[in-house]
Amino acid sequence: MRSTRERMIRQMMTQVECAVCGHRYRAEDIRFLTRHNQAWFFAVVCGRCRTHGLVTVFMQKGLPHVEVTPQELERFQALPPLGADDIIDMHETLERFDGDFAQRFRRRAKDKA
Numbered sequence: 675m676r677s678t679r680e681r682m683i684r685q686m687m688t689q690v691e692c693a694v695c696g697h698r699y700r701a702e703d704i705r706f707l708t709r710h711n712q713a714w715f716f717a718v719v720c721g722r723c724r725t726h727g728l729v730t731v732f733m734q735k736g737l738p739h740v741e742v743t744p745q746e747l748e749r750f751q752a753l754p755p756l757g758a759d760d761i762i763d764m765h766e767t768l769e770r771f772d773g774d775f776a777q778r779f780r781r782r783a784k785d786k787a
């Protein structure tokens with residue numbers, strides 16, 4: 675049985691377009707993967723071009739929030755499609771993840787410096 679919140683998120687995600695061809699996802703193209711605190715992770719398969727993707731929805735004050743900057747969109751469009759290995763990697767990462775996004779992003783920023 676799906677929760678009201680998951681149904682709401684899935685409904686909202688039908689407003690999200692495939693980064694490759696611009697086709698809007700349908701509810702049946704979206705599969706819930708896992709949830710970690712405020713972040714909900716969904717696997718998507720475009721109904722038109724069959725490109726696989728991963729969408730993260732952050733809940734803010736109990737409401738779903740998806741925000742992608744034009745720069746992020748450009749970067750994502752240049753990436754190769756996700757494969758099964760990417761989904762498995764994400765699943766394993768989340769299993770180990772303690773939920774501290776602030777520390778994780780600080781660490782990644784420091785690694786790049």
Ligand SMILES: [Zn+2]
Nearest residue numbers: 692695720723
């Ligand atoms: Zn597409």
